[in-house]
Amino acid sequence: MHVIVFTRSTPDTAAKVEVNSSGNVSWGDAALVVNPWDEYALEEGILQAKAGGGKATVIAIGAELHGEALKHSLAMGLDDAARVWDAALENADSLAYATAAAAAVKKVGDVDLVIFGRESIDVGTDQHIYQTARKLGWTMLSYVSKILAVDYAAKTIKVERLLEEGKQVVTATLPAVVSVMKDINEPRYPSFIGIRKASKAVIPVWSLADLGVSLPPVNAQVTKFKNLPPRDTRFELIEGTPDEQARKLIDRLLEEKVL
């Protein structure tokens, strides 16, 4: 039994990210971190592999910088790591990502559960997750806030999903792709021994030829990055007693036509 978690590196949350003069996205000297949603996916991967008596493998699809997230994952306690990279994946869209991800899952073999964090904050999307499930032909369980039961022998899973309108309990058959929300667990910090072990790990890199796939001939591609339009920096401090503050604020908000 095998659990696979997908992750990637993203610039640290506090990083100032901007488009530089050559049109590339830059975050200066800011550190790379694991995509914040993936911490929950990695923790869940460790827990599920342990509960099922199997192994947890972490995979990143992307250039060398995503190796950082893999090292962090190994330091947390995932068993194996692999990176998928190929010149053809440069500027890959979600469909190319999903095609490669599904092939990587098949290469690992004996996988019952694939786990993703809710979305990737760098590319600002979650669509590659659902597309990976479709490329695999597996059940997709999104926005999962709790894995209530997994039966690997009977190939069933029961989860709680967090929807806009409330909580839904769903049963499904395995294998499945699951995307997890923040309140599913408390991600652990890497241990000292884990960090030492991870720093020595040699992570294999798989090409598309290694995976035996080629990418679909269509894509949705970024043609240009742009900085945000400058913020309106007007600021007004509203002073006085609470009653005066309230009156002045409502005046302003009515003038702004936002009430």
Place this chain on the structure above:
Amino acid sequence: MSAVYVWIETFHGQPLSVSWEALGAGRLLADQFGVPLTALVFGENASAVAAEAAAHGANKALISDDATLKDFRLEAYAALLSKLVSENAPKAVVSGATSRGRELLAASAADSDSPLLGDVLSLSVDGGSVTAERAVYAGKVLSENAITGGTTMFVTVRSRAFKALAPDASSSAEITTVTPALTESQLTTKVESFEESVGTVNLTDAAIIVSGGRGMANNPKDAPSGVTGDQASAWKAQDGFANVIKPLADALGAAVGASRAAVDAGYIPYAHQVGQTGKTVAPDLYIACGISGAIQHQAGMRSSKVIVAINKDGESPIFKMARYGLVGDLYQIIPAITLEAKKRLGK
């Protein structure tokens, strides 16, 4: 005959307002391609919702209220959408970039190996080519995107980014019933139960949001005897959300949001969290109460039109983002605003 399809999302048979915005975006594309705008309505109440879609600009509707489509289940919905796409080769499929819209269109785009522009902020159509603007890097940077290849393009639009067309009740659409692609026995998921959360307004659709943070624990009310320490703080904050924030939200017709600090401390459920690892919102008015404005919070609300910060610490980073700042005790200021708002808005 080709078309632009717009999936009209419903919940318990009621359409979501973002679907009318998606029809607005779909109209741009349909006019560009010179094809009809077709609403797709699946699940209970489909024919009534299709009539509403016609009023909001749809020329045609494909509907199915089969029992397998009662609850949104990705596999059932995606199989039907993919069947319609492969049979009819529409020019585009559009929906709101809601949690369900994102997964439905992504799944069907994967089934047909079609390009997908997800969560777009704007679309421009020029000749036959379509470009879209999206937010990336936690909203710190924008990207322009174009598509190559494919018969059908898939587009999901961010809530409140596109205008709905003015409804015209006299418009009607040619309605066709379609049959689902899968039967119940072919579906691998089963909805066991659903527990509706009480009194929440959908944050991503809200025009106004009132949010509370760590400062909610400074409630002057005493916690019940025996409740001490962190529990007392949580009690005070929960009481503040219920009896101070909620009344203001009700007076303004607003949704209630929260910072991660407030959620992690157990002051309010996770569903209310705005920011990184929570929801991204862009209301006309965002009122931040007792929120310091950490970068994680900013990630979720920076595109709000007007930001009001209420905090006792005038040095909090939230004031750097705010249009209006009120320094003081939120437990005195908010009730005063609620009272004033009720008076002035006549509610």
